[in-house]
Amino acid sequence: MSAYEMRSNFGPLHVLTGNQVRDALEDVLQKFTVVAPVMADNKLVYDEVNDVSDIVLNDALPYKSPKDVVFPRVEDVMRFLENRVEEAQVIKPVLLVGAKPCDLAAMKVLDEVFTGEQGRYKDSFYSNRRDFLIIVGMNCREKKSGCFCEERGINPAFSQDCDGFLTLQDDGAVYEPLTEKGADLFSGATAASENSVSPGEETLVLNTSEAEVFTAMPWEKYAEGCIGCGTCTFICPTCHCFNLRDSEKKGIVTRTRVWDSCMYPKFTLHAGGHNPRTRKYERFRQRVLHKYLYIPENYGCTACTGCGRCIRSCPGGLNIRNTVLDIQRRLAEKREVHV
Amino acid sequence: MSVQHQDGSRNVQNQDEQKHVQNPYLPSRAVILEVIQETKSETQDVKTFRLKLDAPFDYRPGQFVEFSVAGIGECTFGFASSPLIKDYMELTVKRTGYVTENIHMLSEGSTVWIRGPFGNSFPLEKMEGRDLFYVTGGLGLAPLRPMIDYVFDPAYRNRYGNIKMLMAARTPGDFIFSYDFEKWGKMPDTEFYQTIDSPAEGWDQFVGFPHTLIEKIPFDLEKTTAVLCGPPPMIKALSNAFVQYGLPPERIYTTLEMRMTCGVGKCGKCNIGHRYVCIDGPVFSMAELGEMPSEY
Amino acid sequence: MDYEMQSRRLAEIAAKLLEDETVEAVLGLRNNPEAGWPTPYCARTPQDAERLVWNEACYTNLAFYLTEMRGKTAIVAKPCDVRSIINLISENQLDRDNFIIIGIECEGKRKDGKPAPGCDACPSSIPGFWDIAIGADGSDTWCDLPMAQTGENVTQWAKKSTVEERFDRFLKEINQCILCYACRQACQGCYCVSCFMDRKATPWEQIDADTGSKIAFHLTRAMHLAGRCTDCGACEKVCSSGVNLKYIYKGLSEFVEETYGFKAGVNPEATPVMNRYEADDPQVAFLGGDCIVGI
Numbered sequence: 014m015s016a017y018e019m020r021s022n023f024g025p026l027h028v029l030t031g032n033q034v035r036d037a038l039e040d041v042l043q044k045f046t047v048v049a050p051v052m053a054d055n056k057l058v059y060d061e062v063n064d065v066s067d068i069v070l071n072d073a074l075p076y077k078s079p080k081d082v083v084f085p086r087v088e089d090v091m092r093f094l095e096n097r098v099e100e101a102q103v104i105k106p107v108l109l110v111g112a113k114p115c116d117l118a119a120m121k122v123l124d125e126v127f128t129g130e131q132g133r134y135k136d137s138f139y140s141n142r143r144d145f146l147i148i149v150g151m152n153c154r155e156k157k158s159g160c161f162c163e164e165r166g167i168n169p170a171f172s173q174d175c176d177g178f179l180t181l182q183d184d185g186a187v188y189e190p191l192t193e194k195g196a197d198l199f200s201g202a203t204a205a206s207e208n209s210v211s212p213g214e215e216t217l218v219l220n221t222s223e224a225e226v227f228t229a230m231p232w233e234k235y236a237e238g239c240i241g242c243g244t245c246t247f248i249c250p251t252c253h254c255f256n257l258r259d260s261e262k263k264g265i266v267t268r269t270r271v272w273d274s275c276m277y278p279k280f281t282l283h284a285g286g287h288n289p290r291t292r293k294y295e296r297f298r299q300r301v302l303h304k305y306l307y308i309p310e311n312y313g314c315t316a317c318t319g320c321g322r323c324i325r326s327c328p329g330g331l332n333i334r335n336t337v338l339d340i341q342r343r344l345a346e347k348r349e350v351h352v
Numbered sequence: 353m354s355v356q357h358q359d360g361s362r363n364v365q366n367q368d369e370q371k372h373v374q375n376p377y378l379p380s381r382a383v384i385l386e387v388i389q390e391t392k393s394e395t396q397d398v399k400t401f402r403l404k405l406d407a408p409f410d411y412r413p414g415q416f417v418e419f420s421v422a423g424i425g426e427c428t429f430g431f432a433s434s435p436l437i438k439d440y441m442e443l444t445v446k447r448t449g450y451v452t453e454n455i456h457m458l459s460e461g462s463t464v465w466i467r468g469p470f471g472n473s474f475p476l477e478k479m480e481g482r483d484l485f486y487v488t489g490g491l492g493l494a495p496l497r498p499m500i501d502y503v504f505d506p507a508y509r510n511r512y513g514n515i516k517m518l519m520a521a522r523t524p525g526d527f528i529f530s531y532d533f534e535k536w537g538k539m540p541d542t543e544f545y546q547t548i549d550s551p552a553e554g555w556d557q558f559v560g561f562p563h564t565l566i567e568k569i570p571f572d573l574e575k576t577t578a579v580l581c582g583p584p585p586m587i588k589a590l591s592n593a594f595v596q597y598g599l600p601p602e603r604i605y606t607t608l609e610m611r612m613t614c615g616v617g618k619c620g621k622c623n624i625g626h627r628y629v630c631i632d633g634p635v636f637s638m639a640e641l642g643e644m645p646s647e648y
Numbered sequence: 649m650d651y652e653m654q655s656r657r658l659a660e661i662a663a664k665l666l667e668d669e670t671v672e673a674v675l676g677l678r679n680n681p682e683a684g685w686p687t688p689y690c691a692r693t694p695q696d697a698e699r700l701v702w703n704e705a706c707y708t709n710l711a712f713y714l715t716e717m718r719g720k721t722a723i724v725a726k727p728c729d730v731r732s733i734i735n736l737i738s739e740n741q742l743d744r745d746n747f748i749i750i751g752i753e754c755e756g757k758r759k760d761g762k763p764a765p766g767c768d769a770c771p772s773s774i775p776g777f778w779d780i781a782i783g784a785d786g787s788d789t790w791c792d793l794p795m796a797q798t799g800e801n802v803t804q805w806a807k808k809s810t811v812e813e814r815f816d817r818f819l820k821e822i823n824q825c826i827l828c829y830a831c832r833q834a835c836q837g838c839y840c841v842s843c844f845m846d847r848k849a850t851p852w853e854q855i856d857a858d859t860g861s862k863i864a865f866h867l868t869r870a871m872h873l874a875g876r877c878t879d880c881g882a883c884e885k886v887c888s889s890g891v892n893l894k895y896i897y898k899g900l901s902e903f904v905e906e907t908y909g910f911k912a913g914v915n916p917e918a919t920p921v922m923n924r925y926e927a928d929d930p931q932v933a934f935l936g937g938d939c940i941v942g943i
Contacts, residue, residue, distance in 0.1 A: 054824065054889075054890050055890075056890075086826070090377050090378075091377070091378055093422035093423070093465070096381055096406075096463075097381065098378055098379060098380075098381075098465070100375055100378055126618065127618060132617060132618070133616070133617060133631055134376050134616035134617060134618070134631070135376075136376070136616075136618055137374055137375040137376070137377075138375075138377075158681055158682050158683070158684050159682040159683065159684070223625045223626070223643075223644070223645055224643070227625075227645045237688070237690055238687060238688040238689075238713075240712065240830070240833040240834050240886070241833050242828060242829060242830030242833040242834065242886060243828050243829070243830070244828055244830055244886075244888050247826065247828055247888070248888065253618070253620065254619055254620035254621070255613065255614070255618070255619050255620075256613050256619065257377070257425075257426055257613050257614070257619075258425065259420075259422065259423050259424060259425050259426075260423075261423045266422040266423040268377075270377075273613075273619070273620075273621075274828075275620060277829075277846075278846075279846045280611075280621060281610070281611050281621060282611060283609070283610075283611055284427070284448040284449035284451070284452060284611075285446075285448050285449075286448075287583075287584065289610070289624075289647045289648050290647060295647070299623070299647075302625075303620070303623065306626065307623065307625060307626040310626040311626050321682070324682050324683055325682070325683060325684055326888055327683060327687070328687075328708070328830065328834055328885070328886040329687060329688055330678075330680045330683050330686075330687020330688055330689070332680075332682060332683070334682075335682075
C-alpha cells in the first residue's frame with residue numbers, strides 16, 4: 014500500500030490559488046487560535062496571529078521553533094488553595110500553520126518524551142495542549158547556512174507528521190489533508206496526489222555507547238567557544254528541560270513551569286553546593302549526548318532535527334553538526350584500527 | 353495509562369493516587385504532626401518532620417517524594433520512616449538552601465504539600481536470605497532508615513541473615529536518629545558500629561572514614577549484600593574498598609542524590625548518561641553505576 | 649582599511665609565535681560560514697594560524713576568553729578588546745605575563761549591514777595597549793584613522809528627557825528580554841563565579857521572566873558595571889532578542905567619568921573607581937544626590 018493510498022481517506026489534494034489560501038486562513042482565524050510565522054523585530058517567528066495579513070507563508074525557516082505552542086516558556090501548573098491545589102486548565106484549540114518539516118520532526122520527539130510509553134509518566138499539560146492542537150505543515154525551500162535536516166533523514170519538501178500539509182508553489186499552494194482533523198481546513202480544486210516523497214536516510218547519528226565517547230572525545234576543544242548563554246537551548250525545537258517555580262501575587266501562590274537550560278551551571282547545582290557538572294565542556298557534552306545518545310537510547314529517536322538554529326545563533330560559533338561528525342570520524346578511525 | 357515501574361514498585365492505590373497518575377505535578381496536602389530536632393551544631397542543623405497526609409499512600413524503602421512549601425518551592429527527600437507505619441511518614445531535612453531554610457521554620461500544624469512516591473526502591477525481595485551490611489555517612493542514614501526498620505520488623509526479620517551496621521558522622525553530636533541506636537544495637541544477629549572522623553573526648557567507638565574500617569568488621573563475602581548511603585565522595589571510596597575486598601559490584605547498592613525538579617523523568621536535571629535518577633534510580637547497584645558516566 | 653594585508657600579516661605573526669613556541673595558542677576568529685559570521689577560534693599549530701581571519705564582521709570581543717586560557721596565549725585584539733583587557737588587568741583577573749596582545753587597527757565593525765553595537769562611539773582606531781601592532785594597512789605602524797563617533801550622548805539625552813521618557817525607553821527595551829543572561833555571559837565585566845541572579849539563598853532568578861525580575865536583573869547588572877563597562881557592545885551583539893541596553897551602561901560610564909574622573913579600560917595601573925575612596929568624593933551618587941544617568 015503506498016503512502017498516498019493510506020492517506021487518501023482524508024480526501025484528495027486541494028489546489029489553491031494565492032487568494033484561496035488567504036480566504037482559507039481568514040476562515041480558520043474565525044474558528045481557532047492561529048499560530049503562524051509572523052515578523053517580529055525583523056525576525057520571522059511563530060506567534061499568535063490576529064490578522065491574516067500578518068501571516069508570512071514563505072520559504073524562510075522561522076528564527077525560533079514553534080515548541081512554545083505545546084510547551085510554553087512559562088505556564089501555570091496550579092494554584093495553592095487552603096486545603097487543596099487547583100490544577101491549571103489548558104484547553105484551547107490551537108491551529109499551527111506553516112510548521113516546517115524539521116519543526117514537525119521535533120514535535121514528534123517532544124511527543125515521545127512527554128507522552129510516550131517509554132517515558133513511563135505522561136505529562137498532562139503537554140498532552141492536553143497536544144490533543145487540542147491541529148498542525149498544518151509547510152514545505153521548506155530555503156536551505157539556510159547551518160541547515161542539515163537531510164542528514165537527519167528529514168525531507169524539507171514534505172512531512173507526514175502533521176494533520177495537513179501545504180506545499181507552496183510559485184502561484185498558490187497545494188493542500189494535502191493527512192488526518193481527520195486536517196480534512197476540511199483548506200479547499201480548492203481537487204486533484205489526485207502524486208506519489209509521496211519518502212524521507213531520506215539518517216546519516217548523522219551516533220551508534221555508540223556512553224563509555225566510548227564520554228571521556229575519549231576532545232570535549233574541551235569542542236566547547237572552547239561556549240560562553241554559557243544558553244541561547245542554543247532556548248531556540249532549539251527539541252530542548253525540553255524545565256524548572257518549577259512558585260510565585261505569589263496578591264496572596265495567591267501559583268506554581269509555574271519555566272524553561273531551564275542544561276547550559277547553566279546552576280542547572281545541576283545541589284543545595285549542599287556539590288555540582289556534578291561544573292565545567293562548560295561538561296555541559297556542552299550533556300547537550301550533545303542527550304540529543305544524540307541518551308534520547309535515542311531511551312526513546313528510539315535522535316533529538317536533533319538539523320534545523321541549524323543553534324549553529325546560526327551561537328555567539329561562540331559552536332557547531333553540533335561538526336561535533337557529531339568529528340565524533341563519527343574518530344569512532345570510525347578507532348574501529349578501523351581495531352579491525 | 354500505565355505508570356507502573358519496571359520493577360512493579362508503584363501501586364495505584366485509591367482515587368487520589370489515580371489523580372497523581374493523571375497529573376504528576378499536583379501535590380496533596382499534609383500536616384506537620386511533630387518536628388524533631390535531630391542535630392544542631394555550627395555546621396549541621398537537621399530536623400525530622402513527621403507528617404500526616406490527607407491522602408496516604410504506600411511506598412517502598414528507597415523511594416522519595418517532592419516536598420513543597422507553598423510560595424517557597426519544592427525539594428526532593430527520601431522517606432525517612434518505615435513504610436510499615438501507616439499513621440504518619442517522616443522526612444529528614446538538613447538546612448542548606450533557600451527551601452530547606454524555610455522548611456526549618458515550619459512548626460507543628462503547618463500545611464505542606466507532598467508529591468510522590470517516585471523512583472525505584474531497594475531490591476528487598478532479591479536480598480532475602482542474605483546477610484546485610486549497611487554503611488551510612490551523616491544524613492545518608494535517613495533514606496536507609498525505611499529499609500532498616502522494615503528488615504527489623506518481626507514479620508520480615510527471619511527473611512534476612514545477619515546484619516552489620518556501620519554508621520558514620522563527623523562528630524559524636526552529628527548522628528541523626530541516635531534515639532534508635534540502642535534499639536537497633538539490641539536486635540538479634542545484629543552488629544552495630546559507629547565511627548566519627550577524628551578522635552573526640554569520651555568516644556570509645558571507631559574513629560576514621562568508613563572505607564578504612566570495613567576490614568575491621570568481619571563479614572561473609574559470599575552471603576553479604578552491602579547497602580551504602582552518604583555523600584558522593586564517601587560512596588566512591590567505600591564502594592572501591594568493598595570491591596577490592598572481594599564483594600562483587602552487583603551486590604553493592606547505593607542511592608544517589610541529584611538536583612531534581614519533576615521527579616517523573618521529564619525536566620532533565622537528574623540525567624546521568626541515558627538514566628534519570630528520578631525514574632531509573634535513586635537506587636543503583638555499583639555494577640549499574642559503573643556503566644554510567646560518573647557525573648554525580 | 650586593508651583587510652587582506654592585515655589578515656596576511658596576522659597569519660604570519662600567529663604562525664611565527666606558534667612555531668617559536670612563544671605562545672601555546674593564538675586566540676582569534678575564524679570564518680564560519682554555517683554560523684554566518686566569524687566566530688572565536690583558538691589556533692594551536694602554525695597550520696591553524698592560516699584559519700585566522702580579520703574582516704569587517706569580526707566584532708566579537710575576545711577578552712572574556714582570555715580569562716579561561718591556560719598556558720601562554722596571544723590574543724588578536726582590536727581597541728575595544730584591549731579596553732576590556734585593561735579593565736580585567738586592573739581588576740586582577742588577568743596576569744599580564746601570561747599573554748601577548750596582537751593589537752590590530754580597527755575603524756569599526758559591521759553586523760547585519762549596520763555598524764556593530766559600540767562601534768559608532770569608538771574613540772580611536774588604535775588599541776590603547778599592545779605588544780605587536782598590525783596597522784590599518786597591514787604594516788607595523790598605526791594609521792590613526794578618523795573615527796565617525798556618531799554614537800549617542802546618553803548624558804545629554806538623559807538630562808533633556810523626563811523621567812517617564814527614560815523609564816519608557818528602558819521598559820521598551822527589556823520588554824523583549826527573555827532573561828537568558830547571554831549579555832552577562834558575554835560581558836568582560838561579568839566574571840563573578842556566582843552571579844547575584846544565580847544565588848540560591850534569594851530567589852532573584854526568573855520566576856516567570858516578568859518585568860520585575862527583568863528590572864532587578866538589568867538595573868543591578870548596570871550598577872555593577874558602573875565605571876567598569878568598556879563600551880565594547882558585546883552585550884548587544886550576542887542578544888538574540890534585540891535588547892539594546894548599552895546606553896544605560898554608557899550613561900553610567902559617562903557619569904563616573906564626569907564625577908570621579910575615571911574611565912574604564914584606559915590605564916591598567918589605575919585603581920578601579922569602585923575600589924578607592926576619598927573623603928572628598930562627590931556625593932551626588934548617594935541617596936538624595938541629584939544624578940540622572942539614563943534611567
